[in-house]
Amino acid sequence: MKKSSRPSFLGSMALVTPFTSLLKSSVIFAQKKGMFIHHVYFWLKNSGNKEDKAKLIDGLKKLSKAGTIKNFYIGQPAATRRDVIDSSYDVSWLLFFDNAADQDSYQTDPVHLKFVEECSALWTKVTVYDSVDA
Amino acid sequence: MKKSSRPSFLGSMALVTPFTSLLKSSVIFAQKKGMFIHHVYFWLKNSGNKEDKAKLIDGLKKLSKAGTIKNFYIGQPAATRRDVIDSSYDVSWLLFFDNAADQDSYQTDPVHLKFVEECSALWTKVTVYDSVDA
Numbered sequence: 001m002k003k004s005s006r007p008s009f010l011g012s013m014a015l016v017t018p019f020t021s022l023l024k025s026s027v028i029f030a031q032k033k034g035m036f037i038h039h040v041y042f043w044l045k046n047s048g049n050k051e052d053k054a055k056l057i058d059g060l061k062k063l064s065k066a067g068t069i070k071n072f073y074i075g076q077p078a079a080t081r082r083d084v085i086d087s088s089y090d091v092s093w094l095l096f097f098d099n100a101a102d103q104d105s106y107q108t109d110p111v112h113l114k115f116v117e118e119c120s121a122l123w124t125k126v127t128v129y130d131s132v133d134a
Numbered sequence: 135m136k137k138s139s140r141p142s143f144l145g146s147m148a149l150v151t152p153f154t155s156l157l158k159s160s161v162i163f164a165q166k167k168g169m170f171i172h173h174v175y176f177w178l179k180n181s182g183n184k185e186d187k188a189k190l191i192d193g194l195k196k197l198s199k200a201g202t203i204k205n206f207y208i209g210q211p212a213a214t215r216r217d218v219i220d221s222s223y224d225v226s227w228l229l230f231f232d233n234a235a236d237q238d239s240y241q242t243d244p245v246h247l248k249f250v251e252e253c254s255a256l257w258t259k260v261t262v263y264d265s266v267d268a
Binding site for chain 2: 035037039053054059073074075076077078079080082084085086087089091092094095100103126127128129130131132133134
């Protein structure tokens, strides 16, 4: 294949539109040293209740506006089933922070406190896994 | 502030180098419909054993070459401690796939089978959370 005089430029440009258009509206995750991954799993009091699930998801969408959140992903259990898979949760909330201090700030962010106030009655259990670079 | 005639072009170009240079070498995560998030937490038999932890991390680095993995993040527990936080695991393994079928392929990828063969003696427990768009 004939080499272009500017393949890296053209190759990069193909990435520009999707990456920039998705910024903060969904998730872009560029790993760098010191990142902080905060993954929360929610179990609803009324597990399987569509209305409560929708309320929680709406709450998380509002919560995503908290200032130090770099990016986020709102999920639900996939269809996979194996012994090691825990698919009993209702909603997952995956957050990316630039560093541990930003996650600390998030915990006391008014947007976060409001979310807890408005939505905590919906869940019966929350499990959090916080991760930093191994 | 005076508006440039091409601010979006210049703004986009600033993103090009870090995004493209990080591709697959670490994590870039651009959410799109149908994505599949596979988050695995490992508990070592010899929890806290640095050598075993290093062996597992080395194994995961090799495993990251599995063809259908879009991006990955290898983590360890952050310093955060609250009732809802499970910080008892030793290593976390966060994978991004373009779709559920790619995760299915990963499960039987020879690179994955070799990883399980070489490293499964290191861990006593694995918990997996698979998530798709909520």
